[in-house]
Amino acid sequence: MSQNILFLAHVDESGKSLPRIAFEVLGAALDLAAGSGGVLTIGLIGENVQEAADGLASTGARILSVSGREFAHPRYSTDAAAAEAICRAATPELVITPSTSRFLRVIPGVAQRLSGQVDTHITSIEIADSRISAKRWFYRQRLEAAIQRDARPWFLLMDSGCHEPWTGAARTANIEPIDVPVSPDQTRTVFAGIRTPNSDAQTIRPDAKLLFVAGAGWCKKQGDGKNHVAEAEVAILSFLQNSGASLGGSKSLVDQSGENQAVLGFMTHLNQVGQTGSTPRHPKGLSTCCHGEEPHVVGWRFINERRAINLDPNCGWARGKADVLYVADAFQVMERLNALLAKK
Amino acid sequence: MSNVYHIVVCAGIVPDPLQTLEPITTPTGPALKNEMMLPAVLDPWSGHALYEATNLAAHFPGSKVWLVSAAPKAKLQQVMMNVAQKASFELIPIDVPANGFADAHSVAKILGEAIQTIAGLDRSRLLLFGGWESASRGAGVTMQLVGERLGIRDQFQGVDQLTVQNDGSLEILERIEGGRHLVSTCQGPPALLGWATGNLPEPKNNPQVGMANMRAIMPALQKAKPASLFQNVRYVSVTPPKQQRQTRVVKDRSVDEIAAELAEWIVQS
């Protein structure tokens, strides 16, 4: 059952290293190669890949690359051409890649070009009865399945937080470069920059230990019959500053910005967690003023420890969705909590 | 005739997210218990794609929107009763038993074939829209597979904004890591855009638009031929998550006590 496995990655925005998730997925690919008696090849894409390759040299794997200015930034046409060329050179049965936005855009198309098949958001890859199975979630994290395919090459894009990152000493890597000519029809699209959302602070922090979720309750009339949006903004932003947490929002809250209601200025659709939002990975999550309805909570699938503050003792969090529900006024609790954290 | 777009939106249907989903095994693979009884909605991110498409078409006269949907016909009709009130489009239905367990490669094949047979579609003006992920399979691969089949090499995923520039080029914002957007400029169609939330609120229901739309949608649904989907995936197991948490509900505690407990929990590594 020995498999020829290709681990494919691209350099990160620094242009020098690989994104953190690449090391995690490399760890999974190396385990699979060892478990299946397979051979691992590494493929790298970027403007300049030497430094990134040096960091992986101690895996002992053959390293192929496509590099050059046209491969510096994400772009479907050139990324697809680069990935396709590496796959054709490595002739793998399995291609394992990190689920970065750059690769999620392009790898499915590459699978199609190579008459292969593709699955994304893989959470684990196992060998059972001499067959390779991959696990992933269906219906937005409601049902988990183990799947197999006969088609080869089989492309598996693995999510972050699913494997220990591989580490190894850097040394000079021997790279086999592949020349991929770029034609004018591949440059119809050009990179024009990276934009951060209209927000005073960078509120989405994928590496944070804590997810802080704000729900629509923050902008609703409170016990005194009034809205307290300004206080809510201060409480939430201070908490993000004091705790280093990443900010998530419920759909009801982020939708308000499109509906001319009193809103939290820093909250955008990018913050939305849930069915039609994100499914972030953080070890802990704290929900505030959010009811904990199923379409929201499916976005918490990968949050291990969950606590919630809500005035309603019968809210969704009370029904097996959080470890602890504090039945309390989030405005009051957050004020005290901010004071305590500011001291620490 | 410049800046006239032929926009094809690919959109499936999914169970209403408030429903509880229970997997069952059938002779043809996994399915959902009482699947045909579950109320369905237009797949949310492809719904955003549809609203963005009709908005774009409204700004560029002569443009046209088609909605291609591979779904069980009876359920699709039910969903159309609502969606047809929100946007004007021509429906291209494909009657298949597609659900979250259907293989994306097979779905892409029938979508690609259906798009190739659309009468009057000018592929040089084609903007192929869809959701960047479905709420069923959640894979985010179908659109790219369709795009490759149609030879579209300018593809964008997680799109939140499309702006037509004065020179006719398209400025496109795609979601990337860390809550940021990648900004790209594309010379123009043909291009493929897998939409995230976009910027438009869901349009209000307009019964007049609905009635006009349904006059063409009902015959199209009646004519839709049943097709089958080849299954490339072998499902070893399908299970709902095991863990139901034992929630500790903390009532009657002072704000200070709660804040202290939370502060301790947050700083623990």
Ligand SMILES: Cc1cc2nc3c(=O)[nH]c(=O)nc-3n(C[C@H](O)[C@H](O)[C@H](O)COP(=O)(O)OP(=O)(O)OC[C@H]3O[C@@H](n4cnc5c(N)ncnc54)[C@H](O)[C@@H]3O)c2cc1C
């Ligand atoms: C197709 C579809 C997709 C969806 N996708 C998503 C999704 O991706 N993400 C998502 O979040 N939702 C999603 N939803 C919506 C979801 O069903 C809920 O409507 C939404 O999550 C409710 O948001 P909320 O809990 O913030 O607001 P509400 O339901 O309004 O709850 C507000 C809460 O705040 C509490 N509260 C108010 N004041 C205080 C206070 N001072 N202290 C403590 N608590 C307070 C109240 O007790 C209440 O529980 C989707 C729905 C559909 C139909």
